[in-house]
Amino acid sequence: MPIPFANEPILELRRAAVRAGLQEALDRVDAQLPVEVPVWIGDDARTGAELLSTDPGAPDRLVAAAPTTGPADVEAAVAEAQRGLRTWRAVGAADRAQALIAAAAWMRERRLELTALEVRECAKPWAEADADVCEAIDFLEYYARGAIELGHGRELLQVPGERNELSYHPRGVVAVISPWNFPLAIPCGMASAALAAGNAVVLKPAEQSPGMAQRLVAALRAGGVPPAAISLLPGEGDVGAALVAHPGVHAIAFTGSLAVGRQIVAAAAQVPDGQRHFKQVVAELGGKNCVIVAADADLDEAVPAIVGSAFNYAGQKCSAASRILVHEAIAAQLTERVAGAARTLVVGQAQTLGTDVPPVIERDAQERVARYAAIARSEGRIVAQAPAPGEAGWFCPAIVVADLPPGSAVLEQEIFGPVLAIQAVRDVEQACDVVDELAYALTGGLFTRDPAIVRRVRERTPVGNLYVNRGITGAMVARQPFGGNRLSGTGLKAGGPDYLLQFVEQRAVSENTMRHGLEV
Amino acid sequence: MTASASDAPGPPAAPVAPDAQVEAEVRRIGEQLAAAFPAASRQPLRALDARAMEMASSDRELRAALFRFVDVVPACRSLDDLARHLVGYLEEVPDASPPISAAMRISGTRAGRAALGAAAAGGVRHLAHRFIIGETPAAALGTLRKLWDGGVASSVDLLGEATVTEAEADRYAQRCLDAVEQLAAATRSWPERPMLEADGAGPLPRANVCVKVSALTPLLRPDAPARGQQDAARRLRPLLRAAQAAGSHLHIDMESLDSREAVLELVLDLLDEDEFREGPSAGLVLQAYLRDSPGQLDQIVAWARATARRPPLTVRLVKGAYWDHELVQARQHGWDVPVFQDKHECDRNFEALTRRLLAARPSLRVAIASHNLRSVAHAIACNRVAGGEDRDLELQVLRGLGDELQHALATLGYRVRTYCPVGDLVAGMAYLVRRLLENTSNDSFLSAQASGVPIEELLAAP
Numbered sequence: 001m002p003i004p005f006a007n008e009p010i011l012e013l014r015r016a017a018v019r020a021g022l023q024e025a026l027d028r029v030d031a032q033l034p035v036e037v038p039v040w041i042g043d044d045a046r047t048g049a050e051l052l053s054t055d056p057g058a059p060d061r062l063v064a065a066a067p068t069t070g071p072a073d074v075e076a077a078v079a080e081a082q083r084g085l086r087t088w089r090a091v092g093a094a095d096r097a098q099a100l101i102a103a104a105a106w107m108r109e110r111r112l113e114l115t116a117l118e119v120r121e122c123a124k125p126w127a128e129a130d131a132d133v134c135e136a137i138d139f140l141e142y143y144a145r146g147a148i149e150l151g152h153g154r155e156l157l158q159v160p161g162e163r164n165e166l167s168y169h170p171r172g173v174v175a176v177i178s179p180w181n182f183p184l185a186i187p188c189g190m191a192s193a194a195l196a197a198g199n200a201v202v203l204k205p206a207e208q209s210p211g212m213a214q215r216l217v218a219a220l221r222a223g224g225v226p227p228a229a230i231s232l233l234p235g236e237g238d239v240g241a242a243l244v245a246h247p248g249v250h251a252i253a254f255t256g257s258l259a260v261g262r263q264i265v266a267a268a269a270q271v272p273d274g275q276r277h278f279k280q281v282v283a284e285l286g287g288k289n290c291v292i293v294a295a296d297a298d299l300d301e302a303v304p305a306i307v308g309s310a311f312n313y314a315g316q317k318c319s320a321a322s323r324i325l326v327h328e329a330i331a332a333q334l335t336e337r338v339a340g341a342a343r344t345l346v347v348g349q350a351q352t353l354g355t356d357v358p359p360v361i362e363r364d365a366q367e368r369v370a371r372y373a374a375i376a377r378s379e380g381r382i383v384a385q386a387p388a389p390g391e392a393g394w395f396c397p398a399i400v401v402a403d404l405p406p407g408s409a410v411l412e413q414e415i416f417g418p419v420l421a422i423q424a425v426r427d428v429e430q431a432c433d434v435v436d437e438l439a440y441a442l443t444g445g446l447f448t449r450d451p452a453i454v455r456r457v458r459e460r461t462p463v464g465n466l467y468v469n470r471g472i473t474g475a476m477v478a479r480q481p482f483g484g485n486r487l488s489g490t491g492l493k494a495g496g497p498d499y500l501l502q503f504v505e506q507r508a509v510s511e512n513t514m515r516h517g518l519e520v
Numbered sequence: 521m522t523a524s525a526s527d528a529p530g531p532p533a534a535p536v537a538p539d540a541q542v543e544a545e546v547r548r549i550g551e552q553l554a555a556a557f558p559a560a561s562r563q564p565l566r567a568l569d570a571r572a573m574e575m576a577s578s579d580r581e582l583r584a585a586l587f588r589f590v591d592v593v594p595a596c597r598s599l600d601d602l603a604r605h606l607v608g609y610l611e612e613v614p615d616a617s618p619p620i621s622a623a624m625r626i627s628g629t630r631a632g633r634a635a636l637g638a639a640a641a642g643g644v645r646h647l648a649h650r651f652i653i654g655e656t657p658a659a660a661l662g663t664l665r666k667l668w669d670g671g672v673a674s675s676v677d678l679l680g681e682a683t684v685t686e687a688e689a690d691r692y693a694q695r696c697l698d699a700v701e702q703l704a705a706a707t708r709s710w711p712e713r714p715m716l717e718a719d720g721a722g723p724l725p726r727a728n729v730c731v732k733v734s735a736l737t738p739l740l741r742p743d744a745p746a747r748g749q750q751d752a753a754r755r756l757r758p759l760l761r762a763a764q765a766a767g768s769h770l771h772i773d774m775e776s777l778d779s780r781e782a783v784l785e786l787v788l789d790l791l792d793e794d795e796f797r798e799g800p801s802a803g804l805v806l807q808a809y810l811r812d813s814p815g816q817l818d819q820i821v822a823w824a825r826a827t828a829r830r831p832p833l834t835v836r837l838v839k840g841a842y843w844d845h846e847l848v849q850a851r852q853h854g855w856d857v858p859v860f861q862d863k864h865e866c867d868r869n870f871e872a873l874t875r876r877l878l879a880a881r882p883s884l885r886v887a888i889a890s891h892n893l894r895s896v897a898h899a900i901a902c903n904r905v906a907g908g909e910d911r912d913l914e915l916q917v918l919r920g921l922g923d924e925l926q927h928a929l930a931t932l933g934y935r936v937r938t939y940c941p942v943g944d945l946v947a948g949m950a951y952l953v954r955r956l957l958e959n960t961s962n963d964s965f966l967s968a969q970a971s972g973v974p975i976e977e978l979l980a981a982p
Contacts, residue, residue, distance in 0.1 A: 343685070
């Protein structure tokens with residue numbers, strides 16, 4: 001049994017010596033760009049340069065190059081996964097765990113390079129990119145231990161004359177469809193959970209981050225996962241759709257937008273003739289996350305936590321804060337302080353330490369954020385703006401908006417960008433009503449120093465992750481199992497004790513132990 | 521990890537004294553100091569506070585509840601609100617004592633809550649007055665003058681909310697500027713106190729103001745110290761100019777490890793700028809609870825020996841006030857704990873740093889800020905054994921916590937400076953809680969004495 005789980009320590013970037021290593025790592029990674037990402041099916045690797053990822057902060061910089069995945073590749077990948085499944089499921093839980101732990105070690109040895117590549121490919125600032133790499137390592141280590149535990153099955157009631165067993169078995173082939181915003185941790189979490197439980201995986205990463213996905217698959221294979229059990233299909237939405245529809249796929253693990261999540265749930269519900277199973281869908285979708293600020297909140301703590309939760313990584317996290325619901329008695333004060341703090345934000349390049357708001361992922365995202373900013377301007381009052389630099393890159397100004405009318409798209413839709421709306425409420429009850437009206441229920445925040453208010457909001461909130469007196473992003477594996485309710489997701493919480501259960505089927509065996517009047 | 525005087529770079533300023541001689545001197549000075557403490561009977565109110573604090577410090581949960589209450593008082597909107605918060609915290613204390621149960625019973629009615637709220641608010645105000653000497657520097661002048669007349673120098677610390685915006689940083693800088701000028705002007709007419717006004721390196725300003733870099737900029741980031749440093753520099757420069765023009769001392773406080781690099785580099789860089797070559801008198805802080813503090817001292821000493829500026833930089837040696845924060849943060853992130861977790865190890869480091877600082881004179885001025893009788897006696901003893909004069913060592917205490925030690929030190933003719941928080945009680949609350957945390961977990965002479973620890977033990981080498 002491996003040693004008890006502990007989170008991978010994040011870099012202590014407050015120390016100059018630690019920071020000094022970052023630029024070197026970036027230089028090493030830059031010297032090797034672009035990353036060659038193959039359509040990687042079993043031992044067969046086909047390279048190409050039809051699908052390209054570029055640096056969001058410098059769109060001329062090519063980060064990764066991949067071929068396009070075609071329908072034949074999807075067929076081949078599923079068939080290979082079915083072969084891989086036969087081998088991998090036969091491997092004992094302890095050995096599967098060992099492979100995942102070895103993959104974690106592979107990542108640990110290359111931490112700074114992985115982080116630097118993420119800075120380049122996804123414009124994630126150093127501290128956040130580092131946290132993503134650490135989270136990927138955490139998922140591997142955590143699910144490895146979970147696999148061993150699952151291998152023991154569950155205790156059942158035993159009576160004389162029979163032996164009862166409940167055991168867990170892999171579902172089969174799992175399609176993992178992952179986003180770019182946590183380009184290592186999220187695909188790693190979904191894939192390693194499926195693998196831990198003995199499934200074979202076909203990974204279709206976001207088209208914006210194929211380079212990071214290549215590193216993940218390399219890590220898993222280096223750790224000892226058989227190539228047939230982990231294939232990589234770089235590509236766009238059509239590849240994901242083909243995988244979801246494929247009758248040879250047993251489960252789909254998806255993290256992404258609500259719109260795509262809806263399509264996946266609908267498509268996976270189809271059971272064509274010849275398909276002998278229902279497909280399980282594990283979906284982590286969007287959020288419209290509110291932070292409630294009660295009248296007795298400590299604003300010295302609330303303001304930095306709110307600003308960080310809203311604007312770090314340009315708000316491109318499903319957990320990011322997008323609305324503040326503040327008690328009217330302190331609304332003016334909070335608004336002034338949040339606005340003042342937001343004005344100090346530096347919108348800049350991800351690789352520059354001290355950048356608060358990096359560019360968003362791509363041109364489409366920049367345009368989407370601009371549309372919401374225009375709505376915010378016309379329907380509400382912009383109370384603060386941190387300007388975008390005038391350089392190439394998909395930069396968006398950071399915006400704080402107040403006085404939006406009820407029903408404004410800025411208040412209800414997931415923007416996935418650096419836009420924060422502030423709204424005064426009569427009291428905490430009204431704030432809870434507002435939260436309760438939303439279709440999303442992912443994360444939520446509460447600032448108060450009154451234990452009674454904490455109890456009340458805990459009771460009332462539908463959100464999957466409530467954070468009290470702290471920022472609302474940065475869930476840690478094993479500490480803040482992560483996932484939403486309502487339209488924010490279907491699944492059990494990632495990084496929590498039940499997550500693996502979604503990737504297994506159960507079998508109960510009851511054996512008669514009486515033979516001719518003799519119990520054996 | 522601890523360093524000794526012999527590790528100090530450059531030629532030693534004085535021969536290292538034999539330990540036995542120092543220990544004998546520590547014992548002698550420590551006993552003199554203890555004898556000079558004011559009798560508890562002469563300070564009935566203080567004795568009451570001391571008992572209340574002792575009670576709170578012996579019960580972890582109760583202490584936490586009371587700190588949470590002190591922290592929230594400024595945000596409460598009515599007596600009812602105060603009472604509800606207090607009861608909310610007390611409810612979480614297991615095995616509540618009879619007085620607490622009584623408080624919870626009366627909170628059942630509106631009138632009861634009003635009474636409880638008023639009593640609790642009064643208690644907090646009483647406590648706050650003990651630490652905070654005035655709402656503004658002008659309002660604090662009376663107390664500062666009384667201290668001076670009693671042979672005690674002071675350093676004024678302006679309390680306020682955290683700085684998260686540029687406007688808040690500007691306001692804090694303006695308050696500091698006003699304080700520097702007002703204190704300098706007001707102290708000019710004070711009577712002469714030779715022990716407080718000069719040491720071997722020259723004159724010492726009467727007006728002395730502390731500033732916090734985290735309040736001078738909203739841009740301090742642990743992973744990007746340069747950003748906050750540059751922003752703070754543009755507010756610190758006018759303060760240094762004002763201090764120079766007014767003849768005041770400006771002391772830059774040290775906070776948590778997250779900002780240490782920014783603060784240290786900021787101070788050393790600014791003081792090296794041409795316009796500050798001839799002053800003002802300035803200082804910074806060395807935190808002995810940090811395991812890597814000996815390395816920090818290396819950096820400071822190297823700077824002091826290389827710089828041409830005068831007067832010498834004052835280094836205030838403290839144990840450090842963010843111990844819990846540093847420990848919890850490091851454990852949450854899986855980092856090596858940056859602070860000593862063993863009290864004796866920390867005390868040994870404090871003494872090693874004391875010796876090295878004393879040996880670094882005259883490149884540096886030394887201020888030893890501690891309420892630990894042994895640490896203070898040790899500093900005095902080391903200075904004497906090394907042949908130093910008493911006036912070449914400053915001792916510092918905190919207002920409200922080190923009052924008795926201050927009295928003893930002043931009575932015996934040492935130069936003592938009291939760190940005096942100034943600001944409104946509301947803004948001062950967070951500060952208060954932090955100091956209380958330190959106090960109730962520390963080794964104050966009074967509480968040790970009250971619990972019957974013999975003086976030999978208190979003065980034993982760590």
